[in-house]
Amino acid sequence: MTAPTTALAEAVWAALGTVRDPEIDEPITDLEFVASCTVSDDGVASVRLRLPTFFCAPNFAWLMVADAHDAVAAVPGVERVDIALEDHFAAATINEGVAARAGFVAAFPGEAQSELDELRVVFLHKAALAGQDRxxxxLVDAGATPEELAAMRLGDVPPSPDLDRLRKRREEVGLPHGPDAPLLLHPDGAPVAAEQVPLHLRRARLTRVGIEANGHTCRDLLGKRYAI
Incomplete structure (x- = not known):
């Protein structure tokens, strides 16, 4: 769909653009997971979400619906939020649970064993690792050696959207992200030694390729499902 045109609707759309698919690490607006977005004159924001398949993982779906609700509710001028996932086997449960602010475990009693904070962190770490490859x-293609890469700081890297994205992901999981932070980090925040660089970058590249492949698959499935 295209972005709405009124000022408040544009703000709501921008808020939805901050919500990411946790596995693919891309905004749900870019992925076209937002089927519709309208805002009434009295400030009721109505958003309908869709996913590539009827059986997409309910934990990922929950995170996107809940994050969308929180993001839209925080927009000044929005008086009420109506967020709903459509065409999904667990849509009714997810929609009711998110609207009630019940939490994932309460929404899926006897099935969910814990809330989804740890899952979110796992995927943020994967996104941060993939970002190191990006x-x-x-720099590798330009001839940088493992020794040079191990010594490099984020402030030494030319500015780019990929660098901004890497810094943001690191910030979200509490890893060093300032200009003095090492370019290459292990998941625990330890710097990558020169002799570890080749293997580390292979892992980072595999992670990036896996994330991007999932993104391509989801786009293809969504396009076929909804003829977009």
Whole structure:
């Protein structure tokens, strides 16, 4: 769909653009997971979400619906939020649970064993690792050695959207992200030594390729399902 045109609707659309598919690490607006978005004159924001298949994982679906609700509710001028997932086997449960602010475990009693904070962190770490490949790959292609990469700081890297994205993901999981932070980090925040660089970058590249492949698959499935 195209973005709405009124000022408040544009703000709601921008808020939805901050919500990401946790596995693919891309905004739900870019992925076309937002089927519709309208805002009434009295400030009721109505958003309908869709996913590539009827059986997409309910935990991922929950995160996107809940994040969308929170993002839209925080927009000044929005008086009420009506967020709903459509065409999904667990849509009714997810929609009711998110609207009631019940939490994932309460919404899926006897099935869910814990809330989804840890799952979110796992995927943020994967996104941060993939981001290291996106930022380091051009440097490798330009001839940077493992020793140079191990010594490099984020402030040494040319500015780019990929660098901004890497810093944001690191910030979200509490990893060093300032200009003095090492370019290459292990998941625990330890710097990557020169002798570890080749293997580390192979892992980072595999992670990036996996994330991007999932994104391509989801786009293809969504396009076929909804003829978009």
């Amino acid at each position: 930022v380091a790959r051009p």
